[in-house]
Structure formats: structure tokens, C-alpha cells
Amino acid sequence: MPGFLSFHSLSQILINGLLFGTMYGIAAIGVSLIFGTMQIIFIAQGAMIVLAAYLTFWLFSLFFLDPFLSIFFIVPAFLLLGGGLYQVLFRKVAYAGKNPSLLIAFGFMIMLENLMSLLWTPNTRAIKTSYTAYGIEMFGLQVSFTRMVAFFLAILATIVVTFFLKKTLMGKAVRAASEDLGAATMIGIGTHWVNSTTFSIGIGLAGLAGVATAMTFPFDPYFGFIFSLKALIAVAFGGIGSVWGALVGGILLGVIESLGFYLLSGVWADGISYVVFLLVLMLKPEGLFSGFKRIA
Amino acid sequence: MKPKKMAVTTILAAVLFTGLPFVVDSESSYLVFFLFVTFINITVVQGWNLVGGYAGQVSLGQHAFFGLGAYITAITWLRGFGGYFDPLAMILSGLGAAILAIGVGIPLLSKLRGDYFALGTLGLGEILRVMFTQGGTLTGGSVGLLLPSGVYESMKPYYFVSLGLAAFATLAVYFVVKSHTGMALIATRDDEIAAETTGVDTLKYKVLAFSVGAFITGLGGSLQAYYLFHIHPAGFFSLKWALYPILMSLMGGAGTIFGPILGAFFLTGVFELVNIWLPEAHPIFSGGLIVAVMLFLPNGLIRLRLKRSFSKKGERKEVK
Numbered sequence: 283m284p285g286f287l288s289f290h291s292l293s294q295i296l297i298n299g300l301l302f303g304t305m306y307g308i309a310a311i312g313v314s315l316i317f318g319t320m321q322i323i324f325i326a327q328g329a330m331i332v333l334a335a336y337l338t339f340w341l342f343s344l345f346f347l348d349p350f351l352s353i354f355f356i357v358p359a360f361l362l363l364g365g366g367l368y369q370v371l372f373r374k375v376a377y378a379g380k381n382p383s384l385l386i387a388f389g390f391m392i393m394l395e396n397l398m399s400l401l402w403t404p405n406t407r408a409i410k411t412s413y414t415a416y417g418i419e420m421f422g423l424q425v426s427f428t429r430m431v432a433f434f435l436a437i438l439a440t441i442v443v444t445f446f447l448k449k450t451l452m453g454k455a456v457r458a459a460s461e462d463l464g465a466a467t468m469i470g471i472g473t474h475w476v477n478s479t480t481f482s483i484g485i486g487l488a489g490l491a492g493v494a495t496a497m498t499f500p501f502d503p504y505f506g507f508i509f510s511l512k513a514l515i516a517v518a519f520g521g522i523g524s525v526w527g528a529l530v531g532g533i534l535l536g537v538i539e540s541l542g543f544y545l546l547s548g549v550w551a552d553g554i555s556y557v558v559f560l561l562v563l564m565l566k567p568e569g570l571f572s573g574f575k576r577i578a
Numbered sequence: 579m580k581p582k583k584m585a586v587t588t589i590l591a592a593v594l595f596t597g598l599p600f601v602v603d604s605e606s607s608y609l610v611f612f613l614f615v616t617f618i619n620i621t622v623v624q625g626w627n628l629v630g631g632y633a634g635q636v637s638l639g640q641h642a643f644f645g646l647g648a649y650i651t652a653i654t655w656l657r658g659f660g661g662y663f664d665p666l667a668m669i670l671s672g673l674g675a676a677i678l679a680i681g682v683g684i685p686l687l688s689k690l691r692g693d694y695f696a697l698g699t700l701g702l703g704e705i706l707r708v709m710f711t712q713g714g715t716l717t718g719g720s721v722g723l724l725l726p727s728g729v730y731e732s733m734k735p736y737y738f739v740s741l742g743l744a745a746f747a748t749l750a751v752y753f754v755v756k757s758h759t760g761m762a763l764i765a766t767r768d769d770e771i772a773a774e775t776t777g778v779d780t781l782k783y784k785v786l787a788f789s790v791g792a793f794i795t796g797l798g799g800s801l802q803a804y805y806l807f808h809i810h811p812a813g814f815f816s817l818k819w820a821l822y823p824i825l826m827s828l829m830g831g832a833g834t835i836f837g838p839i840l841g842a843f844f845l846t847g848v849f850e851l852v853n854i855w856l857p858e859a860h861p862i863f864s865g866g867l868i869v870a871v872m873l874f875l876p877n878g879l880i881r882l883r884l885k886r887s888f889s890k891k892g893e894r895k896e897v898k
Binding site for chain 2: 317321323371374375378382384385386388389390391392393394395396397400507511514515518550553556557559560563564565
């Protein structure tokens, strides 16, 4: 019974929440970036993450490729896939209001989820490597090795994305377009090109999150929808369009869930994150840390 | 459609559908079953059409109202307040859904950004599913509630109630849209800021449309509960009930009276066929269909004939 909460178990819960939350964080950065430039809620982000997780699983069980190595295949492939997705699915409706693109993303998600369930069966999968069970002892706390690596990958990815947005010409164009689309067009920024780039980055991050998920958690084809919802919750916490806000929002959500899971039973914990989500949407839709700058 | 032609079509359809169960054997006829399913779909489609098609607020949480309506019907029956085809229980189911819609709609719709509404309603459906799965003896947990199915006698009452609900939903949308409220809704959809500037209380009308839509959807859920006798969270809070209304409405033409009916007939037919021939591919197919419809037929089937397409910016034009 969770009547007594010692400092030790509290820190263990917080650490678990933090590590779990970074997964939501990377997913949320993608969603946040895509929303920032295109005003599209890309609800299929979670399904893309699960797709990457399945590909990792597939590479691991058929070609015995280590999940860490598969990052070098999956992330570039997903970067390309992201640009392609934009060109095929969203280019045509990019400026026809937001409902068509929202519904296309929704339809795409349903299609992808069920396609995966057909291809890989709806059973839950998990990758077992020689180091999956390996844990590190830090300050008397147990930290799983793979989750620790996933955490650092997430931080690294966030730094790379921030660097891209701040320092490169392409990144500056993306920021300009998300700040003021009309003005950006006027100074000669091709908006389809910018959208395509953001989609690439967003889906690339989904690829990374998918590999990390495959390494650390069991997953099934329908896990993606919940993942998308969690990513949206993280975006709502962090404020739409903010990269670090999304990461921090994801971590915050992870901690809330982890606490909820410990204090209440599992299914209720899920409900709590939705309730917090609804409350944030209702009361503070600009994000909990709205003092932050909009992008990066 | 011209008013005269519309009236003739409506009367013809009413006579045809009312007379049908007397001509064919309603217990064994596939046609009667098919029409029953279609009429329930028309009901929930019109519920979405009012808020999504006319008010332009995409609700992704209609399954919350459908499921809530079904559970209210089941719980009142099992607790002895309602009964089999109890009109009071059905109205109560609709009212419960409408009250929920008002409670959630006011905070979610008071922001100008429609995305918050779409996301919030999606979250709402998920919250309700968790709540009813965890509801203990009141909701029967994940197994759900079993109603006394011994009272089933004939398919006829189902057919007529579903026909009545579909007609009620369509008429309700028709009268709301023809009134002052409808003008305000369309103005809000086409340019919310401009509507606000000309003195339209957009929040009031959006919440009104949302709650009337929820009422209609709750009624649909109630009838489905009477039909299945087994109410469980996975089936009644299934995303299917959020997805189908959107799909059928868009396919036929959201923001018109007859478009969603056309869409419901067409897609119910397609889904029934796919269900028979390729049951496992069914959801892939419906997902792909949404994408295809939005890319190639963004105005819906009914507007093909009317030849009123998107204006340059992509807002929908009102079709009379």
C-alpha cells in the first residue's frame, strides 16, 4: 500500500518518470515543430514511432542488428519518409484550412495502425538484448541502462534540432515561417519547402523515438495512438511551437504519470494524464511555461 | 435542392421507408437490418454535421456522447427507472450527453483556436472510456453491462425507432440551420473573428451546436444499447463512433442537410460489403478512404452535382 512515501522511493519514482517522459518529449518536439510551421496537428506521430519500433524489432530479429546501430538506418530513412509524406499527403491541402489536414492525419493513423497489426500481428513485442536487463546503480537508485541511453539520445536530439533552427539558414527559414507565414513568403521563403523540412525533422525524431521505444518498452500496433495523445499533452504543457518546452512538458508528464501510477492503480493513472491535459487546454492553452520564446 | 423537389423527395422517402417492413419480412430481411444500421449512422452523422459541418468545429469525441447515452440507458434500466424502449430513458440519455457537452464545450470553445477543441474532445472520449472501465459495479468494468435480452420480440420497433431518430436528427439540423442560429453558425465557421466583430456571440452558438449534436448522438447510443443488450466500454467508446460520423459527413458533403445522409448510405453499404468480403482489412480501408476523400473529394459527393466547389481560400460555401 502506498501509504508511506520515503525520500528514496520518491526519488526512484521521479527518476523513472523523468526517463519515461523523455520518450514523450522527443515525440512532442516533432508534433510541436510541425504544428509551429503548418498549424497541423500531426496525430499520426505515435503511429510513426511504433512503425520505427517495429522496423527496429524486425532488423533485430531477422538481421541481428543491434538496436543502437539501427538508429543509423532508421533515422535517415524516416527523415526522407517525412518529406515524402508531406509531398504526398499534405502538400495539396496545406492551405485549405486545418480540418482537411487534421482528418488526413487521422485517417493515415488508422490506416497505418491496422496495416501494422495485419503485417506484424497485434501481439505485444519487445526486444531482448544482452544488455536489456542491465542496470546502473547511482546514489543508491536503480537506473536501467537502455533508458539512460534513451534519455541522453533525447537530449542530444533536442540540442541538434535547436542548433539546426538557430544556426542554419534552413532552420532560420523554418523559424521565420512559423513566426509569420505571410512575411516569410514575401522575402522569398518557399513555404512548401519549409513545411517539407519540418515534416522531415518531425518524422526523423519519430524514428529516433521509435528505436528508443523498441529498446526500452514493450509495444503493440495500437500503442501509437496513446503515444500521440501523450505527445499532444506534452505539447500542451510546453506551449505549442516550443522545442525545449515540448521536452520539458514530456518529462513533466512522465513524472505526473509515474507518481499517479504509484499512488493510484494503473488505469486510473492513464485517466489522470487526460484530466490534466483537459485542464491545461481549458485553463492555460498557451502552455505552462508561456514566458518561453516560441521556437527553441 | 429546390424546396418543392426537396419536399417531394422527403415525402417519397418517408412513405417508402415506413412501408418497407410491411412489404418484406422484417425478421429475416437483410435490407431491414441494413437500413437500421444506416439510420443509426444517419443519426450520429447529423449530430456531427451540426457542429463539424455547420459550426466548423471538428469534434473528435462523439464516441464520448454515444457511449454515455448507451450507459445512461443501460444503468437506468438495470436500476429500475427505465425499461425497454422507454422514451424517457432515451431522452435522459440524450440530455446527459448534452449536459456533458455544455460542461466541456464552454471552456474548450471559448478559445479561438479550433485545434484545442479537436484535441480536448479526443481526450474527453478517452477519459470517459477509462472512467467507465473503472466504474465498478455501476458500469460493470471492462465486461460491461448485460441487459435482459429476453424482451426482444421483433426487429420492427428497432427499425421504426431508428427511422424516427434519423428523421428527428435531420429535421433538428434543418430547423437549427434555417433559423437565425444557423446563420450565426455559418458566419462563425467561415470567419470567426468577423462574426465576433459583427456582434455574433460565437461561443453561445458553438456550444449550442455542440450540445444539440451531443443530444442527437446520445439518442443514437441509447438505441444501439437497446439493440445489442450488452454495453461495454471497448465497443461503445470505440473510436469508430467518432470516426464514422466524420467520414460519412465529409464523404457526402459536410455542412449540407442531404450530403451526410448520402454519405451514410454510401459508406454503410461499402463497410457492410467490406465486412463480408475482407473483415480484417476493414479499418485499413476506412482510414485510407478518409485520406482519399480529403485529397480528391474535399467537398463531398453531393457537391459534385451542385458544382459549387471550394472558394480560392478553401472555405466551404453554403449550399442552399
